[in-house]
Amino acid sequence: MADFLRYRGDETVDQPAVTVDAFLDQTNASAVRVEPGDDARALIPHLGQIALVEVNFPAFGDGRGYSSARILREAGYGGELRAVGDVLVDQIAYMRRCGFDAFEPDAPLDPDDVEAALSRWPDVYQPAADTRVPILAKRHGSAS
């Protein structure tokens, strides 16, 4: 069972993540933790100095973190984007699509289940924060 999954080649950031409010107050932090009610856009002016954003999912049904993730990726954030908290195998494929590339779930995940979940969907219908070409574009000649 895995209690940490990472889909990046670079070094893991081991600096503790600070809250968004604390981050905006202190300019030297490079890891920040986004709660569901936080406005991820507040981080956009500072993305260059951030190496890790943790997005907390206190309950898997609270989907605000998906928007936070996409907003950061759309703004060009290239650092680690880690989903933490109530992260279950059945949400991981959507999280990957929204730009998460690391997972630190409260309850460990079976790596085989994770692999099955991530490889299940042959295609996608809509663009997101990943590089997958949507069906709606493939039908009209966009390269797969």
Add this chain to the structure above:
Amino acid sequence: MYQYDHYDQAMVDARVEEFRDQARRRLEGQLTEDQFKPLRLMNGLYLQLHAYMLRVAIPYGTLNGRQMHALADIADTYDRGYGHFTTRQNIQYNWIKLEDAADILADLAKVEMHAIQTSGNCIRNISSDHFAGAAADERVDPRPYAELLRQWSSFHPEFSYLPRKFKIAVIASDTDRAAMRLHDIGINILRNDSGELGAAFYVGGGMGRTPMIAPLIREFVPLDQLVTYAEACLRVYNRYGRRDNKYKARIKILVHEMGAEEYARQVDAEFAHLLEQGVEPPLAELERIKTFFVDPAFASDAGADIDRSDSDFALWLDRNTVAHKAPGYTSAVISLKPVGGIPGDATAEQMHLMADLARNYSFDELRVMHTQNIVLPHVRKADLHNLWTALDAAGLGSPNLGTVEDIIACPGLDYCSLANARSIPIAQQISERFAASGKTEALGQLKLKISGCINACGHHHAGHIGILGVDRKGVENYQLLLGGSEAEDVSLAKITGPGFDEAGIVDAVETAADIYLRERQDGERFLDTYRRIGMDPFKEALYG
């Protein structure tokens, strides 16, 4: 109608396998019910009072004969030989075993159907005008836009854990047959001053505990920005919709609390941002989808003459057929509201028959109405008598479209775990009462809608007459509402006063109907008379 390509089929097949795996993990105890619940809900599987209920998506209510046959076979094989057509243009089965659910989804996938996103806090099945592609008054067929949105919203990675469920309706006519402004997003496809097609967006309508009519958020979204604008609407909702209280989590509450102008402003900002992100599908995709919705080969020599000498047939003809855009054709409505029956229920045999009749008389196409009836959209007038004869023999010939007998009712306490009161027996008694008294004909159009709890699945807020079942100290009690409409003259019904018991509510409906018959002026419907004379004469008659 739309047909899957290999991409669509592969996605639905993958979903079946995903659910099969999830159901296995639940049955083996690896998933708790709490963990399984959102997963089964995303596949339309509810746990009701007596059994699992499976809701199958019928996108924008359109299906072909093969699909209707498959729905009948599911009713026979896995349920008790019937199904229930819903106010979301879907069908649901009430007696499903969890062990069978994945097999049912596999059977559906074989006929290009599924139960994806028919429940859960995600974007639900897209609904539309049940006369789309046939109605004499439509600007264009709204279904290609609904299909484009269906694909965009399927397995949407950002919007699958919204604050609450999300319902979208698309129409393309000044006549609203889809309750468009009572949806989370209502879209009306129209032309701007330059004659270009685009979409008017109404956002934040809904029924439920707090009914609201959606305000117009944007007058005109160009067709090549349609999906992007919808995405912006959803993102603002996903970020700021309330999650502290399930009953305040629908987008109508956000739009109401934020104000329509401020909501529109935030959507505009997100829209501008998303336009730069390039999330819009190619316009060529919309054109591809449109090719599936071209008119069938209407006969140019279809005659318009109908022999009305059979008076029963003539009554059905007047009540249950609707003007068609092609000369010599009509849309015929199959009533699922037999007097004393359960609104929206159909047996497997009836479904098989409707499928056969669709093949013989309606270019193999059927529609599910949100009023829980079935449409054969393209019937030659010359075929109507044969069609009616076959329907009538099967108990499907009730001539009561739009009348007081054509009642919308939720499943109520007979099935639903949320209900406070039964709906079905009330509907049965009302239709029997009016059929027996012969007043149905005199009353003309009278939309009556019954919900068994304040969640309003029976659309009682939108009924000319609405009935809301509540629990009053352990006893079923029924409130009467008057003056609602889901159509282009949309309005929300108001409660008359104290509620009634089961016998009392049936009497109260008749009392209200009698006031209308007494007060009406030339050509007025019940709703028109109510709007002219107001609540007081009704109250006086009801409460003395």
